[in-house]
Amino acid sequence: MAKTAHIIGAGISGLSAGVRLANAGYLVHVHEATQQVGGRCRSYFDAATNLTIDNGNHLLLSANHHALAYARSIGSEAGLVGPAQAQFAFVDISTGQRWLLDLGDGRLPLWVLDESRRVPDTKLTDYLALSPLIWAGTSKLIGDTIHCKGVLYDRLVQPLLLAALNCDPPEGSAGLAGAIVRETLLAGGQACRPLVARDGLSAVLIDPAIKFLEGKGGSVRIGRELREVASEGGRVTALKFGGDDVVTLGPDDAVVLAVPPRSAAALLPGLSVPTKFRAIVNAHFRTDPPRDLPPLMGVVGGLVEWLFAFPQRLSVTISNGDRLVDMPREELAIAIWRDVCKAAGLPAEQQAQLPPWQIVRERRATFEATPEQNALRPGAKTAFRNLALAGDWTDTGLPATIEGSVRSGDRAADLVLAAH
Ligand SMILES: Cc1cc2nc3c(=O)[nH]c(=O)nc-3n(C[C@H](O)[C@H](O)[C@H](O)COP(=O)(O)OP(=O)(O)OC[C@H]3O[C@@H](n4cnc5c(N)ncnc54)[C@H](O)[C@@H]3O)c2cc1C
Numbered sequence: 001m002a003k004t005a006h007i008i009g010a011g012i013s014g015l016s017a018g019v020r021l022a023n024a025g026y027l028v029h030v031h032e033a034t035q036q037v038g039g040r041c042r043s044y045f046d047a048a049t050n051l052t053i054d055n056g057n058h059l060l061l062s063a064n065h066h067a068l069a070y071a072r073s074i075g076s077e078a079g080l081v082g083p084a085q086a087q088f089a090f091v092d093i094s095t096g097q098r099w100l101l102d103l104g105d106g107r108l109p110l111w112v113l114d115e116s117r118r119v120p121d122t123k124l125t126d127y128l129a130l131s132p133l134i135w136a137g138t139s140k141l142i143g144d145t146i147h148c149k150g151v152l153y154d155r156l157v158q159p160l161l162l163a164a165l166n167c168d169p170p171e172g173s174a175g176l177a178g179a180i181v182r183e184t185l186l187a188g189g190q191a192c193r194p195l196v197a198r199d200g201l202s203a204v205l206i207d208p209a210i211k212f213l214e215g216k217g218g219s220v221r222i223g224r225e226l227r228e229v230a231s232e233g234g235r236v237t238a239l240k241f242g243g244d245d246v247v248t249l250g251p252d253d254a255v256v257l258a259v260p261p262r263s264a265a266a267l268l269p270g271l272s273v274p275t276k277f278r279a280i281v282n283a284h285f286r287t288d289p290p291r292d293l294p295p296l297m298g299v300v301g302g303l304v305e306w307l308f309a310f311p312q313r314l315s316v317t318i319s320n321g322d323r324l325v326d327m328p329r330e331e332l333a334i335a336i337w338r339d340v341c342k343a344a345g346l347p348a349e350q351q352a353q354l355p356p357w358q359i360v361r362e363r364r365a366t367f368e369a370t371p372e373q374n375a376l377r378p379g380a381k382t383a384f385r386n387l388a389l390a391g392d393w394t395d396t397g398l399p400a401t402i403e404g405s406v407r408s409g410d411r412a413a414d415l416v417l418a419a420h
Contacts, residue, residue: 004249005017005026005028006030006256007028007031007255008258008259009030009257009259009391010206010222012041012206013390013409014030014039014256014390014409015213016209017412017413018030019209019212020073020413020414021256021413021417022213024413028216029221030218032222033223033263037202038205039260040055041201042206043201043203048358049313050356053284054200054201054202054282056362056365057306057315057317059195060195060196061194063183063192064401064402064403064406067406068080070409074208075208079197079203080195082195083294083295085105086103086104086189086192086194087103088101088194088297088298089294089297090159090299090300091298091343092301093343096342099119099155103188106188107191109187112127120151121151122152122156129146130152130181132146133178133181134186136174136177136178138176138375139173139175139375140173140174141173141370142171143169146174148169154300159300161180162305162319165399167370171370173374175374176399180398194295196295196296225241226259234385235249236255254386254388254419256389257387257389257390258389258391258412259391260391260393261274261391271382271389272376273377274393276367277368278367279321279361280361280365281317281324281360281361282360283315283333283357283358284313284314284359290344293309295308295310297309303335303336303339304318304336304340305318314340316336322363325361336359337354337357338351366392366400367393367400369400386419389412392405396411
């Protein structure tokens with residue numbers, strides 16, 4: 001009989017652990033507390049815009065090898081699309097200046113040697129000054145490691161690290177930033193090609209995983225919140241979902257707990273977990289993007305940070321968004337639309353008319369990527385031989401990202417496999 005793995009939480013971490021275990025011959029059952037799968041990475045129909053939108057615009061890079069391998073194993077890699085080259089259009093909406101950052105397709109960041117490909121008004125020495133970040137320790141602040149000022153900082157370093165860490169870069173962990181820089185900028189353009197789930201996060205990263213697991217004889221059940229784990233002799237023996245809904249585990253059965261930190265700490269008292277989080281704000285406007293607008297644009301000098309062009313929709317991401325979570329929604333929509341119009345170069349008559357819009361404020365989008373919070377992240381091993389942890393907040397060496405989530409899921413699955 002096949003060994004069984006119970007995955008708690010149907011986010012990217014849980015699903016990637018489940019897919020890896022199913023590929024290794026396990027019968028996988030996923031239990032999700034809410035009525036929807038995908039966790040913080042999902043799509044839904046939005047009545048205000050009459051469109052299916054994602055809870056947040058998610059950007060992957062070609063450096064995200066675990067995420068891409070996950071998509072490949074569920075047959076949806078082709079749904080992650082982007083330009084053939086690592087090119088990023090930028091605009092400074094305070095001055096109107098536009099530029100294209102062309103990182104090429106090499107394995108080394110040789111573009112920094114070519115003035116015409118560098119960020120405008122920057123010198124080679126500005127890039128060399130970033131080198132202390134490369135091997136910085138996780139307990140160091142970015143602000144104590146590099147100079148967080150100047151043109152290169154404003155036009156590249158700040159937008160990149162703010163997006164990756166979801167906190168103001170000077171207060172972020174230099175070690176986490178270093179991991180991003182090593183795996184992306186330092187690895188040349190071939191590692192920096194931007195990729196988005198063109199048909200939506202659920203269609204590309206979630207639904208195919210569910211189909212894959214069910215196709216292997218497993219199950220995915222929603223509305224099933226794990227309330228308690230029963231244990232004996234260093235092993236989890238039963239999963240209690242409330243009332244008489246109890247799953248008794250066989251001697252070879254394993255559990256991957258892939259829930260957010262607060263739920264994990266409630267289920268495993270004494271577990272060290274991050275306790276502080278940061279918001280991400282996304283705004284979606286129903287409008288046809290101008291034909292010449294790139295699919296992704298970095299925006300500096302305003303409120304908006306990244307502008308995404310989807311069919312029938314312009315969408316915006318603002319990281320470290322705690323300052324915006326209590327702002328009246330319409331006021332925020334108007335302020336963001338003003339920036340969108342400038343960035344996309346929309347005609348004046350469109351600026352005056354707010355199209356159908358939606359604002360999604362994810363208050364606990366990511367753990368706070370500061371040295372203090374990073375130090376609280378646990379590994380995948382727990383006090384129980386048959387229970388492994390997964391989640392973007394576990395100690396992956398990366399900030400809270402899809403890539404980190406998949407790595408955590410893969411690592412938890414490998415721990416389960418190694419135990420047998
Ligand atoms: C707005 C936004 C924008 C983002 N942008 C990007 C981006 O551009 N690029 C990028 O790489 N990453 C991005 N991220 C981060 C990425 O979405 C997360 O890292 C990833 O989705 C986390 O997945 P997870 O499985 O670790 O956690 P979650 O998605 O939180 O999954 C945990 C699941 O466990 C369930 N659960 C909780 N308690 C229980 C219980 N007791 N029993 C059963 N189930 C339970 C939850 O309901 C949830 O479904 C963004 C996140 C947000 C919110």
